[in-house]
Amino acid sequence: MAIQIPILRRGTPYDSIDKNPVKSVRTGELVAEVSQANAAMIRRDMRKTSRAELRAVPTSRLLEISAEAGKLFMNETLPLANGQTQTPQEYIDILSETSGLPHSLVRRNMGKIYQVFAEMPTILKGLTRGMDLSVIDNGSGEQAGVPVSFFAVTDALGVVLPSNSPGVNSLWMPAIALQVPVVLKPGKDEPWSPWRIVQAFIAAGCPPEAFSFYPTDHEGSAAIMDVCSRALIFGDQSTVERYASNPAVQAHGPGWSKVIIGEDCIEEWPEYVDIIAASIAENGGRSCINASAVVVPRYADQIADAVAKKLAEITPRAATDPDAILSGFANPAMAERMNSAVSEGLKTPGAEEVTAKYRPAGISDRLTHRDGSTYLLPTLVHCANFDHPLANREFMFPYASIVEVPQAEMAGKMGYSLVVTAITRDEKFLRDLMASSHVERLNIGPLPTTRVQWDQPHEGNLFEFLYRRRSIQWAK
């Protein structure tokens, strides 16, 4: 019998009549039925939401709970519903089966989620710039000798999650330690990770009321965005633009992350081929922190050739193969659309798909199949300039362009970038990059774009999103 995933209404399971099937991407077999919340239910529940239960737990205790939850998430059997349970290996198996992610990538994402649980003190330190967390408990205190007072601007953080990578859950998890309940809308094909994270938190002692879990449709998602005074949403550029002027919504869209090499380091380019390839392909190229462009002042031909050879070694493998890097697509039509978009772009003069000539024998097309799954092979396109339609595109597979741009023009031409790995020691160039309002995260030196440091807030500062500082003074 298919696994039943219920709704959680402030921690209380609710079995809906409307259910959404989750199927194996490889066999099409029904694996789970996920209860669907109607929008009205969400709106009704949100009228009763409260931080009271979570505020009753001091942040110091929530950090202990988080650490314990990480261990449970990683190592222990956790509840599903109706008395069913799930071991870590079962979580890996089912997530791989329904998302197309190979076991190796699920494990890597599990590791990332575990790190967020375990590193929560460091993450909060980064978010609050080292503030004593008792300020959150008490509403006021002192930071760097200055009296401070903060208050939460919402009773709950709404999160409309995507299905593409379990790692995105790391973005909302600190809200719990910040005493803000979460209202999660899992991706249609990926209820597993947010469910397991929630169960780990609850099993470690977190008040269940802190967690609402509403698998739902577009109308339900809109209800979450509407009723939560603060919400995170993941989508494409149109999603980002739709919410650009709404301070209550943090929209996460394409990252357009980049690796750039300065004039001072370009002669050493062969040393950076592995870092470039890793930036493009790690996590199956599915994250917004994967590089989607490589920007160099010279040697674009040679670098493209070397990186393409490296990327072309990555091919679909068995889901259980520990060396598997590529992920199959849960929705093959999506792979077909992306494949067409690349092929269409290549018709515009000024671009060459460098990876094409290095594809392994027997695989001639970018789009390929294995074990019933659809894959897109890593693709590197050498573009003559940034105006080419493929120069600044992001796709949900290992895809990047490489563009030759004089160093002096790089900061101005490359546009918004979630992550920039800047391989340079040129202080003036670095100052220019630091002054750029288009760079969210700057990795200086030979670090992959995918390298995340826990005390550096990622994609916006969640604390500043959820809390506002008030002025405060006391009579002497």
Added chain:
Amino acid sequence: MKNEVTEEAVSQATTALDAHVREIIAWHFSPETGSPFWLDWAKTADFDPLTEVKSFADIRKFPHFQDEWLRDEQNERWIPKAYTGRPFIVFETGGTTGMPKQRIGWEDHLRDYEEFSEYLDAEFPGSFPRGANWLMLGPTGPRRLRLSIEHLAHVRGGSCYHVDLDPRWVKRLIAEKDFETAKRYKKHVVEQGATILKNRKVGCIFTTPLLLEALDEFVTVPDAGVKGVFCGGTQMTPQTVRFLSEEVLDNRAAFVPTYGNTLMGLACSRPLTPEDKYSITYHAPQPRAALRVVNPNDTTETVGYGEWGRVELTTLTKEFFMPRFLERDEAIRREPFGRFAWDGVGEVRPFGALETKAIEGVY
């Protein structure tokens, strides 16, 4: 079993429907009583309705009714000769802009709601108290519902308060993606309904599922003295019905979904139960109207019980004859049930809903 229907009852209903078909065909296609539209239509038809349509099964000889006729023809063309000289009431269909589709009528809506009133007493005793006032929160204006609900209230010894919602304005706002104004308009409408509930004695409500849900944001409906809610206008999934029954009405007020429109009248739902997983089945007000669930690829074929198909409506009254109108809905064909000795249509949803999810707006 209380709700089982005997073969004899089904047979009687079929016989009654066939006799009614013959009567209505004779009425609309006889020069002494028929309407100009149908008399003219028959002149060019490749069959003679008067001699060849003897049963409901024979209705399949008619092509599908084109609802554009209701927009393009002058209303006088639909007047049965027997009604000449009697001013008619003009009812318009729901949510389109431009020249609306219109159906003329005299008393059909009164009969539909008188019958519905008896059904409420029989199936929901005490939930729609006689003498109680009603609130009609939804599309009024030129809608059949406007007069019908008021008549229902009067038949039951109560009066009716009205709060209007203009569905055409809502559709325009949604088409223009002006969701913010649509939301404000919904709030504007629902606040008026809540104000009535708070300040006047109201025991029964007619509204749409979305407005009922929105009303709950302003007032706890059963606490306001409401004993029964009759709902219609848009599709309702079983989960929506369950949510409205169990949570918005807190199982303290009856919830009666209906399916209907200006062209048909009112199809009642079977009483809902958790055991049925709140799956709604409607039964047409036969013999005045009859519903079939048809194979969309061959609409002469009725689908089997339990199968999905497109809903086809035939309206058979002396005021209005409309054969084989293909609704924009699909449904499951359900067995006769209880007092309804004829087929029902279950889990009605917009036709092709699985392929494209239709936006039905705030009402």
